[in-house]
Amino acid sequence: MLGLLLFNPFGALSQQAITAAKKQTTKAVTPPKTYVTALTQAGDNLDALLARYGLDGYDCNVSHFLKINNLRNSKTIKAPATYKLPIEIVTYNGKSIRTTLNITDWRVAKRIETFNKFAKEEGLRPDNFLQTKKLWVPWHELNCPEKKETVTAEASLDKNKKERVVALGSGERGIGKSARNFxxxxxxxxxxxxxxxxxxxxxxxxxxxxxxxxxxxxxxxxxxxxxxxxxxxxxxxxxxxxxxxxxxxxxxxxxxxxxxxxxxxxxxxxxxxxxxxxxxxxxxxxxxxxxxxxxxxxxxxxxxxxxxxxxxxxxxxxxxxxxxxxxxxxxxxxxxxxxxxxxxxxxxxxxxxxxxxxxxxxxxxxxxxxxxxxxxxxxxxxxxxxxxxxxxxxxxxxxxxxxxxxxxxxxxxxxxxxxxx
Known part of the structure; x- marks a missing residue:
């Protein structure tokens, strides 16, 4: 038997082919992304549509909207018409948003949770993701490099940290003798x-x-x-x-x-x-x-x-x-x-x-x-x-x-x- 194994290269080759084939068949296939859809209203432009869903202010949301809807520019959207939004529907694992999305930043997870609550309260979605296991993930949360955190101002801020873009002011100023005319x-x-x-x-x-x-x-x-x-x-x-x-x-x-x-x-x-x-x-x-x-x-x-x-x-x-x-x-x-x-x-x-x-x-x-x-x-x-x-x-x-x-x-x-x- 040992001799047969040593001198039968075709048998060994066949075994390698079988192993490779098994690996290929068991390799995970990435399913296509599923997006939230929305019906435009009369007078809508892209800015208004994205703002309604809290997606405004991100260039990547605009570019991804155009991509998933096969549009060349934002001027081509019509009303009424149904479009995919840059909001991916992800299956919630029932444990946490971070483990569902394989992320570590709790702030991102919290914003996504808040976004889903907002969508429910505003009537943008009829259900709760905790019950349906359908988590809405805004595209910008995981895919926008321009995203940044801001820090609330305090009286101890460094005066030289940023060049001033407006002159020092004291708010609205009145005119006249009493300075009460605006x-x-x-x-x-x-x-x-x-x-x-x-x-x-x-x-x-x-x-x-x-x-x-x-x-x-x-x-x-x-x-x-x-x-x-x-x-x-x-x-x-x-x-x-x-x-x-x-x-x-x-x-x-x-x-x-x-x-x-x-x-x-x-x-x-x-x-x-x-x-x-x-x-x-x-x-x-x-x-x-x-x-x-x-x-x-x-x-x-x-x-x-x-x-x-x-x-x-x-x-x-x-x-x-x-x-x-x-x-x-x-x-x-x-x-x-x-x-x-x-x-x-x-x-x-x-x-x-x-x-x-x-x-x-x-x-x-x-x-x-x-x-x-x-x-x-x-x-x-x-x-x-x-x-x-x-x-x-x-x-x-x-x-x-x-x-x-x-x-x-x-x-x-x-x-x-x-x-x-």
Whole structure:
């Protein structure tokens, strides 16, 4: 037998071939990736679609969206149409997100968990990944090299760590003998008397969503076009005026040279907004967002250097959903920031009490959710809350936007929350 084995090369060769064949057949085959799909709405562009799912602010999300949908550029998307989103559906192992994805960073895992909760709460997905074992993984969390962590500003920040991009400022400045006239509010509302000093020593950074070349979402009412940026801007201006009237230091980051506070129902859409420091707003979405973050972070650092401890960033938007979807004012806060969470909860509480008092039959369903939006994630102001006012496509919600008294009421309630936090 030994002789046969030694002198039978064909037998040995056959055995090697069999072993190799077995290895080949047992080698794992990588299944194709499965992605979440979404139906575009009338008026959607790629920025709006990605923002709805919390995917905005990442170049790799845009490029991967184009790749998986076989598109050459973002201008080719249509509505209504179904597209794959840069969100991979991964089978959850029932143990942990980190072991499911074979990652070690708990912060990434926590953001993915928060993203799935957000998707459920916002009605973007009907189920819970813990029950269905279908985990949604945003493409940027594992595949974007530009991703970076930001650190909240403190008074002890190194002054020389980063070159300042804006001049040292003290917020909005009035003109005239009493310095209580602010041209940004327009002629009718320029005079802003000092009512109290309850907010003295506190600094606020206010951003109205979109602006410049980006009007944001659009709705239709009585044959007129409603642009998100105009209504968000008007409410934000009204809030700014209230904060200044209580002695706050405040910065209006997105600015229009001639709109002021407007009392008409239909606010004309324009594109002449600038940012603090009279900077033109870029067309590229990521550049737009980063420009605002840079301004806010630089001012935050400057004020921290001066010993200011209470600094708050508020961004105001108008939501965009299907026509039949009513939404109350709701709030997002910076993930892993407990003080931002508490502020958002307090804002929600104030709105709840106002609704119970004024509209008890209708009730209030506004939510508070952690969300890793670009402006929340990349700013360093200690407290950060993102406010969504209404669904610009829903006729009922539009009343909250087009009626001046309603816009003022929203600003009043936001100010009350900031006064009583």
């Amino acid at each position: 041209s940004i509010f327009g002629e009718k509302y320029a005079n802003t008397p000092l009512i109290s000093s309850r907010l003295k020593g506190k600094v606020f950074y206010l951003v109205s969503g979109h602006g410049g070349p980006d009007t944001g979402a659009q709705g239709k009412r009585s044959g007129r076009t409603l642009c998100e940026d105009e209504y968000a801007y008007d409410v934000t201006l009204r809030l700014l005026r209230l904060l200044l009237s209580h002695g706050a230091t405040a910065y209006m980051i997105v600015r229009d040279p001639n709109d002021g506070i407007r009392d008409t129902e239909f606010l004309n859409c324009d594109s002449d907004e600038m940012t603090w420091g009279n900077r033109a707003i870029p067309r590229d979405q990521k550049e737009r967002l980063q420009q605002r973050c840079d301004i806010i972070n630089d001012l935050t650092r400057q004020n921290a250097d001066k010993g200011v401890a209470e600094q708050i960033f508020i961004e105001i938007h108008v939501d965009s959903r299907s026509h039949d979807h009513k939404t109350d004012v709701f709030f997002y806060y910076r993930p892993d920031s407990e003080i931002s969470h508490k502020l958002a909860l307090h804002m929600q509480k104030v709105f709840l009490m106002k609704y119970l008092k004024k509209r008890s039959q209708r009730g209030y369903t506004g939510t508070v959710t952690a969300r890793s939006l670009y402006m929340l994630r990349e700013t360093t102001t200690p407290k950060a809350v993102y406010v969504e006012l209404a669904n610009i496509r829903n006729s009922w919600d539009q009343q909250r936007l087009v009626l001046k008294n309603n816009r003022q009421a929203v600003a009043n309630w936001l100010c009350e929350a900031l006064l009583t936090q």
